[in-house]
Amino acid sequence: DAGVIQSPRHEVTEMGQEVTLRCKPISGHNSLFWYRQTMMRGLELLIYFNNNVPIDDSGMPEDRFSAKMPNASFSTLKIQPSEPRDSAVYFCASSLNPGANTEAFFGQGTRLTVV
Amino acid sequence: GEDVEQSLFLSVREGDSSVINCTYTDSSSTYLYWYKQEPGAGLQLLTYIFSNMDMKQDQRLTVLLNKKDKHLSLRIADTQTGDSAIYFCAEFGAGSYQLTFGKGTKLSVIP
Numbered sequence: 001d002a003g004v005i006q007s008p009r010h011e012v013t014e015m016g017q018e019v020t021l022r023c024k025p026i027s028g029h030n031s032l033f034w035y036r037q038t039m040m041r042g043l044e045l046l047i048y049f050n051n052n053v054p055i056d057d058s059g060m061p062e063d064r065f066s067a068k069m070p071n072a073s074f075s076t077l078k079i080q081p082s083e084p085r086d087s088a089v090y091f092c093a094s095s096l097n098p099g100a101n102t103e104a105f106f107g108q109g110t111r112l113t114v115v
Numbered sequence: 116g117e118d119v120e121q122s123l124f125l126s127v128r129e130g131d132s133s134v135i136n137c138t139y140t141d142s143s144s145t146y147l148y149w150y151k152q153e154p155g156a157g158l159q160l161l162t163y164i165f166s167n168m169d170m171k172q173d174q175r176l177t178v179l180l181n182k183k184d185k186h187l188s189l190r191i192a193d194t195q196t197g198d199s200a201i202y203f204c205a206e207f208g209a210g211s212y213q214l215t216f217g218k219g220t221k222l223s224v225i226p
Contacts, residue, residue, distance in 0.1 A: 004157070031212070033213070041218075042216060042217065042218035042219060043158075043203065043216040043218075043219075045213050045214075048212060048213060050212070055212070056212075056213070091157055091158070093157075093158075098212035103160045104158075104160070104214060105160075106157030106158040106159070107157050108155070108156055108157050109156075109157050
């Protein structure tokens with residue numbers, strides 16, 4: 001397996017534009033996480049899906065952020081409209097199940113810059 | 116609430132040992148993890164320890180857990196330039212489904 005695949009690797013967009021980040025989890029994994037990484041706040045969990053269903057979206061900062069998982073092999077994180085403070089690295093991670101003793105595998109991340 | 120704290124920077128000379136420290140607040144943590152993030156890459160699991168263990172050794176890595184003080188450390192023996200990365204401490208609380216990460220310690224290895 002190629003691991004968790006995220007696209008694009010880098011995204012530069014203007015303030016006010018819509019941004020869509022994509023993630024393909026590892027085949028067979030039923031838990032998917034979206035994280036945001038910034039210097040100031042470190043890694044923050046945005047949303048967690050289990051079996052394609054959003055279980056906890058309490059980390060989503062505002063209504064401008066939305067995430068979907070239409071099937072087991074694809075998820076998107078959308079920001080509309082984007083703002084400069086959304087600039088960060090966004091990671092997607094997947095694991096076999098939500099238990100404590102299963103490893104979370106991370107994608108390479110999408111570096112988002114909003115100007 | 117849950118909180119995981121680490122110092123932000125550590126600098127060591129090649130060949131020396133590195134010790135990265137972490138404190139956490141959730142006494143119900145079942146597993147504690149160390150993840151490594153190399154530049155431009157995602158996080159990769161390095162090692163983990165179950166809460167009923169005091170120590171775990173894996174080649175050059177030694178994890179020490181002091182559950183009473185809620186203190187976790189990662190020791191890297193014979194540190195190499197390839198060990199330069201950000202190291203994240205993370206905990207998994209009982210009944211939880213998510214990892215709580217520290218902000219990461221950036222390890223710089225001086226040749």
